[in-house]
Structures are given as C-alpha cells and as structure tokens.
C-alpha cells in the first residue's frame with residue numbers, strides 16, 4: 018500500500034513537471050515569434066526613410082521640364098522680357114533681385130510659379146541690372162506650387178536653384194537643389210521659407226495662403 022502511494026505520487030509529480038515543461042516551451046516559442054516580428058519591423062523602417070525629399074531623378078526631370086516651360090514663357094533665357102523691377106536684396110539670395118510670377122503647366126500639373134533672379138557683381142547697381150540683366154545673372158531660384166499630396170505639411174511647394182543657364186545647382190554636400198529642398202533639415206529653402214509671414218512660405222506677399 019505504501020509503495021503504491023509512493024508510485025502514484027511519483028506519477029502525479031512527473032505529469033505536473035511535464036505540463037510545466039510543455040508550457041514553458043510554448044511560451045518561449047511565442048516570445049521568439051514576437052522578437053522576429055519586431056526585428057522585421059525594424060528592418061523595414063530604413064527602407065521607408067530612404068525616400069529622398071529632394072535631388073532624386075524625378076525631381077531633376079521635373080526641374081528640367083520646368084526650365085523648358087519657363088523658357089517658352091520668356092521667364093528665363095535669351096528672349097526674356099524684363100517685366101519686373103529689380104530691387105536691392107540681402108543674403109542668401111543676392112545683391113540685386115527681381116521677382117515675377119504667373120501660372121504655368123509642367124508635365125500636366127498647373128500651378129503658381131514664383132521666379133526670382135539673383136544678380137551679383139562688385140558694386141552692382143539696380144541700373145546696371147536693368148541695362149544688362151543677362152550679364153549679371155548668377156542664379157534663378159523658383160518655387161512652384163505642386164499638386165495636393167506632394168508635400169501637404171509644407172504647402173506643396175517645389176523648390177529649385179538653377180544657375181543662369183538652367184543647370185541645377187548643388188549644396189555643399191553635392192545634393193542637387195530640386196524638390197522638397199532640405200525637408201526635415203534645420204536650414205535650407207523649406208526651413209527658412211516656413212518662417213515667412215502669412216504661413217504661405219512666401220516673403221513677398223500672402224496671396225497663396
């Protein structure tokens with residue numbers, strides 16, 4: 018009788034141990050699965066961040082198409098008609114500037130375009146620029162209002178900095194200045210234009226609020 022109670026106790030005990038073992042194996046499997054999922058998520062994140070805010074192939078193609086449209090509209094290039102009054106500027110845009118704006122269609126997207134021409138040279142005067150604008154033109158900076166969804170949190174502006182001949186200029190790190198320029202960075206087109214009065218990213222007026 019004593020022996021059989023002993024045997025029963027041992028059988029009971031080993032069943033319990035068995036259950037505990039099974040349970041802990043199941044738990045650790047679940048944990049491993051969770052860990053694997055978390056790692057998967059972590060691996061996906063860098064891919065999402067890789068989308069370049071500016072200077073990519075699409076931005077460059079769009080900026081080139083935009084330059085051609087501006088030439089057709091005589092806003093830049095040899096046949097440009099000087100229809101805006103040059104004024105004295107300040108850094109970062111140049112000694113003497115002039116701005117014109119109009120609606121334009123680029124690759125089927127119609128939007129407001131603001132073109133700023135930046136003139137430079139020693140002792141340059143407004144008269145010099147009026148008399149020979151092409152000679153002193155150093156850069157053309159533009160803002161083009163693109164379709165909804167392009168960059169909703171920054172009013173969908175597309176930025177470019179061109180040289181006087183339409184080549185896209187680069188920043189000191191070699192990135193082409195076309196697109197959502199320097200989005201997320203503390204300096205650059207977006208960071209500075211964000212502070213323009215009226216919340217429309219333009220300093221010149223608040224019409225595109």
Ligand code: HEC
Pocket residue numbers: 106107108109110114116131132133158159160176177178194198204205206207209210213218219220221222
């Ligand atoms: C440090 C600040 C700053 C940065 C960076 C900057 N801008 Fe400007 N921008 C201004 C100011 C101030 C004005 C208005 C005065 C003037 O015309 O210089 C202006 C004017 C302009 C205008 C005329 C419309 C307006 O807002 O009055 C355009 C277009 C423009 N900038 C494009 C650009 C582009 C493209 C870049 C980047 C390549 C850029 N800006 C970077 C400060 C900045």
